[in-house]
Amino acid sequence: MSDTHAESVAFVRETALPPTAPPMAASGPVLWARTNLFATWPNAILSIAAAYVIYLILAATLPWMLNGVWTADSLRGCREVLDGTSGACFSVLTERWNQLLFGFNYPSELYWRPTLAFVLLFVAAAPVLFFDLPRKLLIFTGLYPFLAYWLIWGGTIFIPLVALIGVIVGYAVYDRLVKRNFALGFFSGIAAAAVVWWIGGALIEQFAFGAPMMEEIASRNLGGFMLNMMLGVTCVSLSLPIGVALALGRQSSLPVVKMICVVFIEFIRGVPLITLLFVANVMLAYFFPPGSGVDLFLRVVIMITMFSAAYIAEVIRGGLAALPKGQYEAADSLGLDYAQSMRLIILPQALKISIPGIVNIAVGLFKDTTLVSVISLFDIVGMIRGPILASTDWAGVYWELFMFAGGMFFIVCYGISQYSQWLERRLATDHR
Amino acid sequence: MAEAKQMQVSDEVAISIQKMNKWYGTFHVLRDIDLTVHRGERIVICGPSGSGKSTLIRCINALEEHQKGRIEVDGTVLSSDLKNIDKIRSEVGMCFQHFNLFPHLTILENCTLAPIWVRKTPKKEAEEIAMHFLEKVKIPDQALKYPGQLSGGQQQRVAIARSLCMRPRIMLFDEPTSALDPEMIKEVLDTMIELAEEGMTMICVTHEMGFARQVANRVIFMDEGQIVEQNEPEAFFNHPQSPRTQLFLSQILGH
Ligand SMILES: Nc1ncnc2c1ncn2[C@@H]1O[C@H](COP(=O)(O)OP(=O)(O)O)[C@@H](O)[C@H]1O
């Protein structure tokens, strides 16, 4: 290479070195095990101890699971099949499958309705969760709540239809007036929607449009995991915007708005959810006149939504506080008004910071929907503790049932967690 | 040189500040500020840290509220009326010490956001305007990157382009180069000099005395919330009148 110049010049490279491939990545299972599990003596001892613990757990549970009985018709039947050996009695899951999913009062010939609503939920949620999808799909998302209501509760289509028209009219009025004044637009919008609902309600009663077009199901008859899903989806999607509004309200320069938000948040956060649920069960019935249609489901939704909105508001407040003051000033100095700077500059950044906290609350909320079993709603836990374990056939099948319920919740919560991690990666623009 | 500078200044008043006072709580930050800026004039404000320079220029676009006196920008009197404030802000561009770009938006989106939402410019047209100004600050090839991927000097030039996209008639700069590494200061100053040569009305808080000599019509020295001395750059630097100005200049030019 440099033998000619070696004597005269200390070192001068005359040609660029050819590029070389990066060193071979360490691969192969043996090599992996050696570097990760048995690198040092303490490391090796820990690995062996861990393997032993895993073995103990599997040795205790695997035979029990694999030996499980799926086809007996009662616990006694299971015992006969097992004949003294150890084994799970999974028959309860197959036998009471529909009850676990839909509760025990939903007419079995109508199971297709909530199932269809469940499938459509994914279509409706997709454009919200994955914002690269065409924005036109959001139209279906907007219609979905009304459609799902009709599918699950049945009855006349005119009720969700009037509700939808009310929302549209309210939004149109809001859109018209908001340019002049936010408060004017907001309250006029609500008033317009209320007028439409009131007129619509009167018309339905007057002309007996109320005749059911699909068999009507009372809220009392909803149950099983379906009830948990309904509460979870409704409350999460309602509490997010309310939480944002509360967080912004808490920062407001208007003392009245600020005080209302602070008092609301501090009060709700200071009270256990279960007390709120008891209040929903007993007290709210006094506020709303009987037969006014404010049924238990709605009351529970209101309570859980208020509860999680207060928590979400605090998480978002943290995100807002983490933004440098310069972001507000830059937005102001460009002439953006309050709504624009919040929507385009502040909230996108604050919400991104708050994603882990919001997901934490959403997951917690979803699991907390099982608390409704204490006010005698038959969600999946209510079904297990009530009708199933109380039946003579299945009294005592605890493990299998609660494993199943846990598994159902795990699937949903794990999905939420995975989605949020994808979202965080997708939104990472700061330092790429 | 000085004559060439005078040429572009018109008689029209762009900013007029009369007997303006501001307090932070009980702390009297700005005292009886009187300042008239003509269209096309370039003003450099200097003074020790904490003397109220930032506060003064932030009062001009109402990022800070003044409590006494009168500020008129482009014929609009600043009052607490939100309509007036928005109008003034959309005609006065501002560049900050720490750039304050929006990190969640691309460079192009940073530049088109305000024209689209405030001026209601169609998206396509806004993008053309943005590319025009990004070319002017010499970074059109970074348009699709995010602010976090750019150097400090590039970010500050984007910030200037972002303000220019609103077609402001007045530009305010608050120490635009003091957060930058030395080798990046020049690229930002060059951009500002170019802007000055086009006749933009500018108020710059800066300690870049070379810049002041080259482009300013007037240099203002502030201390303890007051305008202590103002003069043309040559006279200001060569024959400072007040002892406080002399002390400040000896400190800043000393090293
Ligand atoms: N938001 C504020 N609240 C209270 N005091 C402030 C605030 N902002 C600035 N000050 C004070 O006002 C004075 C002037 O500040 P500033 O205008 O930033 O000075 P300069 O830009 O000349 O360094 C300083 O003493 C500073 O501490």
Ligand SMILES: [Mg+2]
């Ligand atoms: Mg300053």
